Amino acid sequence: MAYSDKVLDHYNNPRNVGSFDKSDPTVGTGMVGAPECGDVMKLQVKVNPATGVIEDAKFKTFGCGSAIASSSLATEWLRGKTVDEALAIKNTDIVNELSLPPVKIHCSVLAEDAIKAAIDDYKKKSNVEVPTKAHA
């Protein structure tokens, strides 16, 4: 399978790899996927509580190159967005940006899920009203 240049770039130079302290109240952590499915994404956002702006984002991903690229791209997009803006990121945006083929669309879905799970977690911790949905 041939990879797009953007996927290769994110794979070779992943952005914002790492972890924040999960117990920090300004940090939201989303972990989605499962090892037996071949994909696990951990995505974290660090939010300025005063402004609601995501000041930093980090990820770690177990998965194929497209999964790594999707989560790497997600961290780039999250930085500087408010939590509500972040929730507007759609998996199709990731598919288009990375030119993912149909068999890799699930990687983008996972990245969108990870974003939502991370923001959910942050909102819960900071006692902001949260929509009810399943998350990691």
Added chain:
Amino acid sequence: MKLPIYMDNHATTPVDPRVFKAMTPYFTDTFGNAASRNHSFGWVAEDAVEKARKQVADLIGANNKEIVFTSGATESNNLALKGVAEMYAEKGDHIITAATEHKAILDTCKRLEKEGVKVTYLAVETNGLVDLNKLRAAMTDKTILVSLMYANNEIGVLQPVAEISKIAKERGALFHTDATQAVGKVPVDVIKDGIDLASISAHKMYGPKGVGALYVRRRNPRVQLTAQMDGGGHERGMRSGTLNVPGIVGLGEACALAKAEMPEESKRMAYLRDKLKDRLLASLDEAYINGTMEHRLPNNLNISFAFVEGESLLMGINEIAVSSGSACTSATLEPSYVLKALGAGDDLAHSSIRFGLGRFNTEEEVDYVAAKVIDVVNKLRELSPLYEMHKEGIDLTKVQWTAH
């Protein structure tokens, strides 16, 4: 050293230049149809085919007349299973095979099941071997055929064929083995191993693609097959179709070379393979060998690098041609059913890499591959949330994962 490096010799092998040289005249100068009985073009082709038949037979301790040329091991497997099921239908309707067989066996069995044949798929032990007691227990008076592969194409484990054939014989069943990966790599002897039918492929042993053979025993017992291809009655009626003379010459030459060079070559393969294995295991924690090392092809290594997904690893070592049991590299999006059958867990199946060494690999290449794999595994583990959790002492099997 030239890049890319080819280390996927279970998928296919390059044609040995000596094989290629032997084949070339049969495309242009001596192009006759081996079935043309009334002119020299036909006679020359027939002589070449008969010489090749002897070369194939000699490699596996068979008689010339027991070799049926086919288009490859998939066809040989189809002919063996369907041909026996049809020919011996009055005697019985039960076939025994194993879960780790090649798809050419499993899918042929699925087809036969639709036609009313009963098939037992034996589970294998965690080392990849069939439990002989389970085989014994599965045998019935209706069992006409036991089909178990000689060497596995993913994990290279060698089944105890001599013992398996004894068990089959005790109950009056025939024994077929898919010997595609074994012939030319380890000594296969149809007498000592008690084999009744064996599938052989040229392109796994430095011969050309599109040609193979089926060994069909002629004495003790005389095995009969119902032909699956109707036509001119070639190959003693078992496989009609004009013979692929250049391909057959290539298969024959590949067998002759394998016979002459196997003792030395298998030692060299085992040395290189063990060097690769030792390097990887010395530098990387949480690396697991799939299948027993004790009964194994000398050129096979299959390792799972825990917490690293196989396709992402292949991407990082893209100038090295190997394969992975990861779902992302398969057409079905399912991880390797062979590794799953070992009970390794899907996560380790996703993390597996198969190295298949071959005649043309050098020690320099092995050193390069080892260093590169170690480097990329370490890099990907830096990226892996699972490795991080493992390092924190979290038991990943106890984590509640979100399905997707």
